[in-house]
Amino acid sequence: xxxxxxxxxxxxxxxxxxxxxxxxxxxxxxxxxxxxxxxxxxxxxxxxxxxxxxxxxxxxxxxxxxxxxxxxxxxxxxxxxxxxxxxxxxxxxxxxxxxxxxxxxxxxxxxxxxxxxxxxxxxxxxxxxxxxxxxxxxxxxxxxxxxxxxxxxxxxxxxxxxxxxxxxxxxxxxxxxxxxxxxxxxxxxxxxxxxxxxxxxxxxxxxxxxxxxxxxxxxxxxxxxxxxxxxxxxxxxxxxxxxxxxxxxxxxxxxxxxxxxxxxxxxxxxxxxxxxxxxxxxxxxxxxxxxxxxxxxxxxxxxxxxxxxxxxxxxxxxxxxxxxxxxxxxxxxxxxxxxxxxxxxxxxxxxxxxxxxxxxxxxxxxxxxxxxxxxxxxxxxxxxxxxxxxxxxxxxxxxxxxxxxxxxxxxxxxxx
Numbered sequence: 001x002x003x004x005x006x007x008x009x010x011x012x013x014x015x016x017x018x019x020x021x022x023x024x025x026x027x028x029x030x031x032x033x034x035x036x037x038x039x040x041x042x043x044x045x046x047x048x049x050x051x052x053x054x055x056x057x058x059x060x061x062x063x064x065x066x067x068x069x070x071x072x073x074x075x076x077x078x079x080x081x082x083x084x085x086x087x088x089x090x091x092x093x094x095x096x097x098x099x100x101x102x103x104x105x106x107x108x109x110x111x112x113x114x115x116x117x118x119x120x121x122x123x124x125x126x127x128x129x130x131x132x133x134x135x136x137x138x139x140x141x142x143x144x145x146x147x148x149x150x151x152x153x154x155x156x157x158x159x160x161x162x163x164x165x166x167x168x169x170x171x172x173x174x175x176x177x178x179x180x181x182x183x184x185x186x187x188x189x190x191x192x193x194x195x196x197x198x199x200x201x202x203x204x205x206x207x208x209x210x211x212x213x214x215x216x217x218x219x220x221x222x223x224x225x226x227x228x229x230x231x232x233x234x235x236x237x238x239x240x241x242x243x244x245x246x247x248x249x250x251x252x253x254x255x256x257x258x259x260x261x262x263x264x265x266x267x268x269x270x271x272x273x274x275x276x277x278x279x280x281x282x283x284x285x286x287x288x289x290x291x292x293x294x295x296x297x298x299x300x301x302x303x304x305x306x307x308x309x310x311x312x313x314x315x316x317x318x319x320x321x322x323x324x325x326x327x328x329x330x331x332x333x334x335x336x337x338x339x340x341x342x343x344x345x346x347x348x349x350x351x352x353x354x355x356x357x358x359x360x361x362x363x364x365x366x367x368x369x370x371x372x373x374x375x376x377x378x379x380x381x382x383x384x385x386x387x388x389x390x391x392x393x394x395x396x397x398x399x400x401x402x403x404x405x406x407x408x409x410x411x412x413x414x415x416x
Contacts, residue, residue: 018148022273025152030266032159037262038322039170040182041255046325050251051179053258054114055121056186057242059128062099064235066092066133081201085137092133096126112251117176121183131190138197141204143276150204154197162189226359230350233366237373237396241381241389248382252325257386259319260332267308267340271301271347282355291412297348305344312337332390339394342401349404356411365403369396 041049066088103122106114114122135154142151165185169178242261245254278297282290316333319326353362373396380388 018146018277021148021152022276023270025148025155026266026269026273028156029159030269032163033262033266035163036166036182036186037259039166040179041259041322041326043170043174044179045323046252046255048174048179048255050253050255050258051115051118051121052182053242053254053262054118054246054251055125055179055183057239057246057258058103058114058122059099059125060132061235061239061243062095062126062129063132064231066095066129067136067231081137081141084140085134088133088137089130092130095129099126099129106247112249113247117179121180124180125183125187128187128190131187131194134194135190135197138194138201139276141201142197143280145204146277146280147204148276150200151197154193154200157196158189158191158193160189161192162186165189226363230359230362230366233363233370237366237370238393240374241377241393244377244381245386245389249385253386256326256328257332257389259322259326260329260336260386260390263319263329263333264312264336267312268343270304270308271344274301275347275351279351279355282352294348294352294408294412298345301344301348302341305341309337309340312340328386332386335387335390336393339397342394342397346397346401346404349401349408352408353404353411358407358411361407362404365400365407368403369400372396372399 037049040052044052100123103114103119108119109115138154139148139151142148162185165188166182169181169185172178242254242258245257274297278293282293313334316330316337319329319333350362353359373392376392376395377389380392
């Protein structure tokens with residue numbers, strides 16, 4: 001018993017250190033993302049920025065598929081890191097081919113939708129799926145050893161490279177290919193981040209050079225299927241609005257909503273960082289400490305979400321500093337800010353269920369939400385545009401929180 005206060009301080013210190021490291025990384029990443037957005041939006045206008053958003057949104061759609069929740073089960077099962085790396089390389093390579101193949105299903109537009117320029121940019125940017133997968137794989141070791149400071153170094157290196165390259169590109173005279181050059185700059189930055197992350201993993205573990213075993217890879221993949229499907233459903237309802245906007249509305253409207261969404265996404269990484277640090281701890285705590293940790297985390301996430309949402313609402317008009325083309329982004333950003341409490345708390349409930357090995361429940365929750373979200377977007381976006389997309393995003397996450405929160409409360413009361 002005398003050791004408990006020291007253990008609590010140690011736990012708090014670890015959480016604070018790793019959360020701070022991630023916040024620093026995200027701070028630099030958020031700043032560079034904002035400046036890149038500023039450069040591209042001001043230089044290319046709503047239409048050019050809309051094309052940029054189409055390219056990056058389409059490709060990043062596949063990032064979470066490459067993730068597929070493998071890291072969580074790597075930590076639970078204590079698999080060899082080399083198996084995780086091999087599985088990620090295989091999965092991301094397949095996804096690059098899938099991304100290119102699926103692109104040809106969408107109709108090709110001449111002035112809106114997936115134009116020839118946008119298709120070229122997407123194909124050019126697809127290797128970033130592999131780079132993102134490698135970075136995520138490196139983060140598995142950083143999370144295992146609670147060394148997110150190493151991840152911070154990798155993120156900062158790649159972000160700064162992208163910023164410098166985009167700055168050079170947008171300073172040059174604008175041409176029809178400028179959007180492709182800006183996209184290539186992000187690709188180079190992603191490659192740098194992945195390379196630095198993988199090199200830093202060697203400071204934590206030596207490469208085992210174990211024989212590649214497809215049975216071990218299949219075991220890790222099979223265990224990840226419930227969480228992978230959850231992330232897939234979450235990804236679809238999180239991104240489907242942008243795709244429907246691209247197909248049914250003007251490129252300028254895609255740019256307007258895309259800017260609002262870019263700003264909205266920045267604070268969403270805060271609960272992710274918090275849960276990245278908390279998740280390994282939840283796996284080893286006693287039941288009483290587990291409940292206490294959840295109560296404290298709920299309060300922290302809820303009140304921090306209110307502060308961030310209030311700040312986002314007040315500061316929304318600042319988007320017009322970029323260019324007057326984006327005045328319409330203010331209303332969309334304010335609507336999206338209303339959903340921040342739902343997003344912050346649903347991150348906690350999701351990882352509580354994962355820690356309790358209730359992934360199959362999550363599949364049902366996010367599956368239902370995805371179906372409702374797709375239906376609403378399909379019927380409302382063509383007639384009501386980006387404002388419908390913003391309200392549907394908020395409503396969908398509120399539904400997820402209601403369902404997952406009710407189940408978490410039930411499990412905690414039953415001591416399951």
